[in-house]
Amino acid sequence: MSEGTEQVKIQRITDRERLEAEDTVVREFPLTIILNNQELVTLLCSPAKLRYLALGFLASEGLIREKADVKSLLLDDRRGVVRVETAGPTPIEQGSVFKRFITSGCGKGAAFYSAVDAAQAKVESATRIAPDQVFSLMKDFQTRSDIFRETGGVHSAALAEGDRILVFCEDIGRHNAIDKIFGECLWEGIPTRDRIILTSGRISSEILFKVAKRGIPILISRSAPTDLAVKTGGDLGITVIGFARGRRMNIYSHPDRVKGAGDP
Structure with missing residues (x-):
């Protein structure tokens, strides 16, 4: 059993019997x-890669841009508190309304940035991908989450290039999983521009905003996009691919980045 799971006693009922049993459930942790x-903000999350989650959240909300913006970061993982001090003032300190949310980052994530910020982040990229690369990436992606196999209770996200997965994270929240990716990339100096994001969750417009800020031109999910995500992907120059399962997928915006037969 991993640190991200817990054993609980349950009653299991089938059409033949009712019995006492144990089940493995995913842990939910307030940070x-x-x-x-x-x-x-207080994020409800999986208790792993908490530093990366905090950094990724701050970067996604436009409160930091690079590692040099962070003067100090102290994590108390027993109490579930991370303290970040920045090298300079943040947009919130410069007059934005200060807010506090409690969120799992799975439904509507906490957001401090504006639509104007997203409009400024249009992605221009020559990156292209072949259908076989999409299928290969998603096959690899879907086998990586041990916690999902144990519990069925987490989302996954990954940064990829070509047909290789470079960074993989999982969390109870789909937004959190992507923020962990971006936090790890920011802290460890891993470039994101012109690369690919994979996600297990529904594609919403908020996730498109996060991806655009990191210069990522292609977003692939095994799930569905919303109508606003499709429009946002078109506006921000991002190729949105949904229902990537087995040997099929749907392309919702900028299909020119997916190679056709005979393309170089």
């Missing part, structure tokens, strides 16, 4: 981010 001595 409070304190930015420059002000409580910013």
Whole structure:
């Protein structure tokens, strides 16, 4: 059993019997981010890669842009608190309304940025991908989550290039899983521009905003996009691929990045 799971006693009922049993469930952990001595947000998350989650959340919301923006980061994983001090003032300190949310980052994530920020992040990229690469990536992606196999209770995300997965994260929240990817990339110096994001979850417009800020031109999911995600993908220059399962997929925006037969 991993640190991200817990054993619980249950009653299991079938059409033939009712019995006492044990089941493995995913852990849910509250992480409070304190930015420059002000409580910013409490995220309900999986208790792994918490530093990366905090950094990725701050980067996705436009509160930091690079590792040099972080003066200090202190994690108390027993109490579920991460304290981040920035090298300079943040947009929130410069006059934005200060808010506090409690969220799993799975439905509607907490957001501090504006639509204007997203409009400025249009992705221009020559990156292209072949259908066989999409199918190969998703096959690899779907076998990586041990916690999902144990519990069925987490989302996954990955950064990829070509047909290789470079970074993989999982979390109870689909937004959190992607923020963990971006936090790890920011802290470890892993480039994201012109690469590919894979996700197990529904594609919403908010996820498109996150992806655009990192210069990523292709987003692939085994699930569905929303109508606003399709429009946002078109506006932001992102190729949105959904229902990538087995040997099929749907392309919802910028299909020119997916190679056809005979393309170089």
